[in-house]
Amino acid sequence: MHDLSPDIRVALVHEWLVxxxxxxxxxxxxxxxxxxxxxxxxxxxxxxADRATLGVGHxxxxxxQNIPGVERHYRWMLPLMPTAVERLDLSExxxxxxxxxxxxxxxxxxxxxxxxxxxCSPMRYAWDLRDQYLEEAGLDRGxxxxxxxxxxxxxxxxxxEASVRVGEFIAISDFIADRIARSYGRPSTVIYPxxxxxxxxxxxxxxxxxxAASRLVSYKRLPAIVEAFRELPDRHxxxxxxxxxRQRVAAVAGPNVTLMGWQPREVLRAQLRQAxxxxxAAEEDFGILPVEAQACGTPVIAFGxxxxxxxxxxxxxxxxxxxxxxxxxxxxxxxxxxxxxTPAPTQxxxxxxxxxxxxxxxxxxxxxxxxxxxxxxxxxxxx
Numbered sequence: 001m002h003d004l005s006p007d008i009r010v011a012l013v014h015e016w017l018v019x020x021x022x023x024x025x026x027x028x029x030x031x032x033x034x035x036x037x038x039x040x041x042x043x044x045x046x047x048x049a050d051r052a053t054l055g056v057g058h059x060x061x062x063x064x065q066n067i068p069g070v071e072r073h074y075r076w077m078l079p080l081m082p083t084a085v086e087r088l089d090l091s092e093x094x095x096x097x098x099x100x101x102x103x104x105x106x107x108x109x110x111x112x113x114x115x116x117x118x119x120c121s122p123m124r125y126a127w128d129l130r131d132q133y134l135e136e137a138g139l140d141r142g143x144x145x146x147x148x149x150x151x152x153x154x155x156x157x158x159x160x161e162a163s164v165r166v167g168e169f170i171a172i173s174d175f176i177a178d179r180i181a182r183s184y185g186r187p188s189t190v191i192y193p194x195x196x197x198x199x200x201x202x203x204x205x206x207x208x209x210x211x212a213a214s215r216l217v218s219y220k221r222l223p224a225i226v227e228a229f230r231e232l233p234d235r236h237x238x239x240x241x242x243x244x245x246r247q248r249v250a251a252v253a254g255p256n257v258t259l260m261g262w263q264p265r266e267v268l269r270a271q272l273r274q275a276x277x278x279x280x281a282a283e284e285d286f287g288i289l290p291v292e293a294q295a296c297g298t299p300v301i302a303f304g305x306x307x308x309x310x311x312x313x314x315x316x317x318x319x320x321x322x323x324x325x326x327x328x329x330x331x332x333x334x335x336x337x338x339x340x341x342t343p344a345p346t347q348x349x350x351x352x353x354x355x356x357x358x359x360x361x362x363x364x365x366x367x368x369x370x371x372x373x374x375x376x377x378x379x380x381x382x383x
Contacts, residue, residue, distance in 0.1 A: 004095075004371060010037040011090050013098040013107050015081075017044045017051070017059065018071055022193065022288050023120055026362075027099050028054045029194045030118070033363045034370075037097070040088050040107075042081060045071035062088060079151055082106055082158045095374060098166075101285075106162035114377045116370060117166040118191075121176055121285045122183040123159045160184065168373045170366075173286045173307045189369060192310075194362035195291045197354055199265075202297035202347050203273050209236040209258075210336070211275035211298075213268060213289060214282065216243030221281035221303075221327045227252040228332035235336070238275070240268055272296040277339060280308060281327045287311060294320055295354035297347030301335050303327045313353060320350045 004010070012034070014027050031037060032055060039059040044051075051057070062084035064070055064077055077084075081103040090096055091110045098104040101120035109115045160183070169188035171177035177188045210229075214220040222239065226249050229237045233256055239249065242262040253259060260267075269292075272278065278293035278300045286307035290300045294311075302308040304323030312321040324335035355361075 008095055009093045010034050010095045011093040012037045012039045013104045014041040015102050015104050016042050016074055017046045020050050024054055026193055029359055029363055031055050033367050042084050043070055043074050105166055114167045116168045116373055118170045119180055120172050122179055173310050175306050176285050191365045192357050193286055194359035195288055195357040197295045197358045200292040200295035207274045208276055209238050210277055210279055211238050211271050212279040213240035216241050216245040216249055218245055219282055223248045223252050224327050224329050225279050225281050225332055226257055227329040229257055230254050231333040272298055277301050291354050291357045294350040297350050299345045301339055318349055320345045320353045
């Protein structure tokens with residue numbers, strides 16, 4: 001627990017609370033470390049049970065909260081989000097911590113307050129993934145495409161201006177620290193996100209099947225993983241997840257691929273514990289699932305880009321997996337064959353590597369950073 005004075009008013013700002021996911025795990029740990037903090041977000045449509053699990057109470061919300069159907073269509077409200085986040089009233093708070101991958105960093109704080117941004121990524125749609133976002137939304141051509149491009153141009157300008165309001169940046173990986181530097185011209189401190197290594201633990205016997213799990217969306221590249229097993233007819237792949245790419249995944253799945261669809265956390269853990277290796281083809285900002293796999297003692301075969309380079313070790317005595325250089329079926333199949341041709345990383349080594357990313361470690365590093373930043377910032381502090 002932190003040792004900030006109880007007189008310091010703290011606010012936590014999150015983009016939206018609709019479905020518990022990775023960024024919500026971060027918010028949960030932030031709230032546990034600063035229990036006196038009030039929570040703000042643009043939209044809160046969580047189930048009561050999920051809200052209780054996260055410990056966020058009933059957050060303060062923006063005007064978007066009252067738009068009918070916003071829990072289904074909130075992503076289409078992107079053009080309204082800068083205005084919505086700027087209108088959140090944080091005038092009473094001394095310390096504001098935003099948990100941002102889009103617009104949360106754009107809050108306005110009172111003069112003299114400190115704003116720390118825990119940055120999952122600069123706004124992807126406006127920076128690195130702009131073309132992909134437009135293509136997936138069907139807005140990459142015609143008058144609609146022109147209008148959408150203009151909107152993203154404005155968002156990019158706003159995002160760059162909003163970054164100036166941040167006092168200190170935390171990045172979730174070296175990969176994102178580099179993106180922050182390129183996008184905003186700002187330094188940042190890397191604090192890796194929390195992974196629930198108390199829940200994801202080794203147990204039971206290992207099987208011969210491989211496992212892939214994620215939301216079935218295009219950038220996760222599940223079709224490439226599934227198609228790789230056409231070249232490996234004597235191996236078995238299990239896929240957990242659902243999403244817009246489900247039909248594409250099913251279309252390339254051979255008889256040696258089992259599609260389980262969405263599964264609860266308990267089933268995912270059981271499969272992670274049994275898998276010969278976990279397969280991961282996304283270029284993620286950090287990537288929690290590969291760490292959860294290693295926490296279960298399971299090696300990871302991953303695309304050698306993004307956060308996986310910081311969480312998977314592919315050589316030496318501490319090896320926990322292997323990389324493939326291209327996210328193509330043939331490269332993935334070759335990586336699996338190469339993996340099978342070398343001694344498998346041990347369960348204990350995989351587990352030890354995952355423990356570097358525990359929730360306890362996150363809370364300690366996060367708290368130390370915030371306290372140091374506050375003590376440096378507070379009126380009368382000597383720099």
